[in-house]
Amino acid sequence: MALSALTAPILAVAVVALVSFASIRLYAWRAAKDPPKTAMRRIRTALAVGLSLTGLVALFALVLADALDLTESALGALSPALADSAVGAVLTWVPTFLGVTVAVVAGYLGAYPYVREIRGLDVSAASAAGSVAKLLGAAFALLVVVVGTLNLLPAGALDTALPVVGVLAALGVVLSALQPRILGLLNDVREPTDEERDRIVGLCETAGVSPHRVGVLRLDANSVATVVFAGLPGRRHLLVTEDLLADLDDDAAAAVLASKAGRAKYYYRETKFGVVMAVSALIIAVLTGELQRATHLGSGPLALAILVLAVALPWFGRRLVFAADDYAVERVGAETYVETLETLADEYQVSYESGRLRTLVLMRPSLGRRLDRLWGRTDE
Template sequence: MIPLQTAPPSIGTTISMFVGLALVGGLLGAIGSAVVRQLKNPVGKYRLLYAAVLFPYALLAYGVFSLTGFGTAVLTALPSTPELVTRVLAEFVTFLATGCVWIVSYLPTVRGIRDVRDVELDTRTSIRKMTRYVIGLSALLTVVLAPLQVVSIESSPLILAVGLLALVLGMLYAAPWLIAVLRSTSTPTGDTADRVHSLSDRAGLSVRDVRILDSENEQTADTLVRGPPTYRRLFVTSTFLDAFDDDTATALLAIEAGQLRTHVFEIKVGTVLVAGIALVASLIGTGPRWPLLALSFGAVLIGFWLARRQIRAADEYAAQRVGRTAVADALAEYADVHALEPTRRRIPNPLSIKVALGDRINRLRTSGGA
C-alpha cells in the first residue's frame, strides 16, 4: 500500500503503464470470454474466469501501480499539499486506476454472459453500475486504509497486521450500510415486505431489516445477509422475488439461515485473512519464510475444509427446516435460473472453498445424507 519507489515515474510513463495494463486486461477478458463460451457449463466458467484470472490480474495491476508510485506521479500536476494528504490522494488514484483496469477487463465478457444466459444484459447499464461500484469502493478503501499510511511495514509488521484485522472487522460490521451505498437498493413495502418477512420466518432467518437489490439488468437471483449479530440485514435481489415461488424462496433462505448459524462467511474471511497475512509476512521477510509459508498453506487447507463442512451443515439445517427434497429442488431451480450446470466431483478439491452444487443436491436427495 506504500510505494517502495521513492522517485515516481514521469507522467508520460505513468499514462503508458496504465494504458498497457488496461489493454492487456481487455485482451485477457476477450480471450477468456471466447474460450469460456466454448466450454461446458459456461456460466460457471465465467465465474471462474472472474475469480481466477481477471480479479488476480486486477490485484497485479494494483501492485504495479503501488510499487511504481503511480498515484504520486499523477498528482505531480496538482498544487503542493501536505505529505499525508498527498499520500491519501495518491492511494485513491491508485485504487481508481486499478478499478478502471478491472472494468476494461470485464467489458468484453458482458456480451458473452448475455448470450450464454439468454438475458437482456445491457452493456451501458452494466458498465455504469460497475463504475459506481469502483468509485465507491475506491473511496471506501482509501478512507479505511488511510491510518496505515503512517505505518511502515518493515518497522511495524505486528501493528500493520493488527490494523488490517481491525479494518477488516470494521468493514464487515459496517457491511449493511456499505452495500447500500455501493449498490442501488430499495426498502420493500406493502405486499412485497409482507412476503419477504413471511418467507424469512418460515426459513428461520432472523434479520433486523431488508433491502432489495436492483438486479433487473443482471437477472441474478441471490440473497445476502451481512452485519453484526445484533444488526443483521437481508439483501435480496429483485430477480429472486420474481423468479422463485414461495417454497423455493423459503428453502434458499433457509440455506442462508443455516450458513449464518454455521458461520460460513466468517470462516472464509478468517481463512483468507490468516493465510494472506502469513504469506505477506513471508514475502517481506518479517519472520521465518518457510514456516510462514507453511502456516499460510495450512490455513488455506484447514479453512477451506472447514468452510465446505459448514456449508453441508447449513444444507442439513435447511433440510430440517423445510425438508430435504424441498432444499434439493430449490438448489436445482437456482441452477436453472442462472443457466448453471450442477457440477459434481468424485474427489473433493482441497483448494476449493465451496461444495460442488451437484454434490450438494445429490447429498440432499440421498436419504442417508445426514
C-alpha cells in the same frame, strides 16, 4: 502539465486495456461454443484470473510510466500543502486507480456479450461496466481505509504481527457493522411494500429467522434471486433481491432464505474471516521473524506448516456449508431444497463442478458434491 508527459500513462492504459479486451473476448468466444454451464464456468474462471492479471499489469505499467510522479507534481504545483498531506497521498493514487479501472472494465466488456447471451440478461454493457467500476471504487476506498489506519499506528508497531492483525480484525468488525449502509451506497436498496413485507415475514417464519430489519435490493447488472444477511450477528439486516420476489414462488424463495439463514446461524462468513486472519497473522509473523524466534524453527518448515494449515482450515468452512444445507432441509424439506438448487443452477448456468483451488479458496464444496449429499435425504 505538458501533453507529452501524459502520453506514456495514457498509452500504457490503452495497450493493457486493448490486450485484455481482445484476449478475454477471444477466450469467451471459444468458451461460448461449449454447453451453457461449462461455458459460464470457463468464462467466470477466465474473468477471475484475467481481470486480476489485468489490474496488476495496468498498475505496474502506470507506475513505470511515472503516473504517480506526474500526479504528485501536479498536486505540488496546485497546492504544496495539499501534496504533503494525507489527503494528497490518497489523491496521488486516484489517476492511477482510474487507469487500472479502465483496463479492468475493458477486459470485463470483452466477455460480457457472451455472458449476456448465455444468461439471457437484459442489461446494457454500459450498466454492467458501471457496476464493475463501482465495485473497484469500493475496493480502492477499502484499501485507503486499511492503509490509512495502519499508518496511524505508533512507530515500530508494524514490526510485529499482533498490532497489524488486531487493526485488520477491528476494521473487519467495523465494516461488517457498516455493511448494510455500504450495500445501500453501492446498490439501490428500498423499503418493501406492504405486500412484499407480508410475504417476507412469512418466508422468515418458514426459514426460522428474525432479522433486525428488512429491505429490497435491486441488482440491475447482475440479476440474481438471492438474499443477503448484512451486519453483525444479532443485528443482521435481511436484504431480499427483487428477482427473488418476482421470479420464485414461496417454496423456492423460502429454500433460498433458509440456505442463507443456515450459513448465518453457523457463522460461515465470520469463520472465513477468522481463517483469513489466522493465516495472515502467521504469514506476517514469519515475515517479521517473530515466529522463527518463538519456535526456533527455520522459515522453510514454518512456511510448510502454514501451507498445511491454509489447506486444512478451509475444510472446516466447507463443513459449515453442509451444516447450513442440513438446516435448510429441516426448514423446507429435502426435495424442495434440492429442486431449488438445481433450478437456480440451470437459470444462472452454474456448473455443478468447480476446481479444487476454487473450492479451497472459497471454502465451500462444489454444488455437485452438495447435491450428491442431499439426494440421499430426498426420501426422508
